[in-house]
Amino acid sequence: MIQNDRELQTTQERLRHFQLQLAHLRQAERNPENYRHSAAGYLAELDRMNLELREYFESHPSELAHSV
Numbered sequence: 001m002i003q004n005d006r007e008l009q010t011t012q013e014r015l016r017h018f019q020l021q022l023a024h025l026r027q028a029e030r031n032p033e034n035y036r037h038s039a040a041g042y043l044a045e046l047d048r049m050n051l052e053l054r055e056y057f058e059s060h061p062s063e064l065a066h067s068v
Contacts, residue, residue: 015049018049022042022046
């Protein structure tokens with residue numbers, strides 16, 4: 001779980017990087033089946049990172065300070 005704003009920024013940067021990778025792959029891969037197979041790992045990681053972001057934003061900073 002994301003514990004602070006620095007980790008938040010890192011996660012947001014990783015999320016953007018993965019999105020850009022997927023956008024490139026989507027244009028570069030000509031075979032839809034190959035694209036789906038290649039994209040699956042990226043999509044799973046995007047889901048995981050989005051869940052972490054959601055958990056971070058659902059909590060108040062004072063709650064995070066107690067969990068560290």
